[in-house]
Amino acid sequence: MFRLSHLSSPAIAFALLLTVTACQRIGHSAEPAVAIPPPAVDEPLATSTTETAVFAGGCFWGVQGVFQHVKGVSKAVSGYAGGGGGAHYQDVGTGNTGHAESVEVTFDPHQVTYGQLLQIYFSVAHDPTQFNRQGPDVGPQYRSTIFAANDTQKNVAAEYIAQLDKSGAYARPIVTTIETGKAFYPAERYHQDYLTLHPTEPYIAINDLPKVENLKRLFPERWREQPALVYAR
Template sequence: MTAPPRRRSFFRVVAALAASALVAQCAPAQAESIVKLPAAAVDPAVKAKRATAVLAGGCFWGVEGVFSHVKGVISVESGYHGGSAATAKYELTHDGRSGHAEAVRIVYDPSQVSYGTLLRVLFSVVADPTLKNRQGPDVGSQYRAAIVPLDAVQRQVATSYLAQIGKGKYFARPIVVPVESYKRFYPAEPSHQDFMRRNPSNGYIVRWDAPKLAALKRLFPAIVRAAPAP
């Protein structure tokens, strides 16, 4: 039976509350993962009015919420990537066996924001690139951070940027983010779309995702939209 959205939100809150019991352990890791990384050294201009990126960075609520506030982003959609159509459902991804990652599909204007800038935002304020199969209080391969290039240029930028931030030693641990081959992106259920904007008082959002949006505004004010993209 499919759990109703309210129950799923409750499970998120429970996870956040459980994590708060280990706040002395979790807080330093959270603070360490928010760092203003350098711009991508390899980031060729794309001559197109629109481009698409598929990225994963843990729970898609916060990933979508942050990227919807980036200038040049036209739309952001939460969904699943890595598994089959049969398992592209919220309740079927939580045993870690579906192959799916909670991901977002970003449509953006390359003349306003580059692919490299999207990666810079992802690893500066959204996801800790040193964590494997987890982010924040969420554990499992469905919460992995991952880059999913849609063409050869995106793959070049992705591999170059991971090498760049790894050599720069901006993090205490090694970079473990995979660059995955694109399969198919499956949109998530309507209850998960635009979740952060619609539920600003949700316990999980307040504890784990609102700080990411605040960090975006603090570290990259020049690329923050006045109003979020749809």
């Protein structure tokens, strides 16, 4: 596990510089949560107990942290999607790979549906009206994108975006895109469970912890106190 306490002073400086590439450390407040209606169209009742969904909405630390606290989610993994070939954070941070920082959510559709995950994604996990950025993080690697696993997910997401735009829930149009046929690549281990491991880090405290609190406040029926971590502690 990547821990700054294990490094020398020059190594710490270098490590911090690399981490900035993934999620910049600029003073900013978290994107405000928006109370929105659930989707009018959702997936049909599933026969399986496991499904995956991939969402991109800015720095993956906060998006992962939100979904790790959702009932019915068994795993939420930070990673990259949208580009070709493999992915490494140094390259993704340039904004030239086509990848976006993303989170792959594994969930039980009998406990939480895909549409309910979309509601959380649009409401508290990020601001879907920001184009190629989220708060302090700027570039296509921070874009708002749903990586649909199949036509059903694609159609549910498209219907919900249209529903939300028509509802006037947001002051600006939703810019979230839907991409299909894109592989997901897990991020490096030190990016996993980052919010849980570093709750007092300024970036996390300012940008991401409010999202988790908004999840608890706006979706108490979906809230789980203990996060579904990638690595057991």
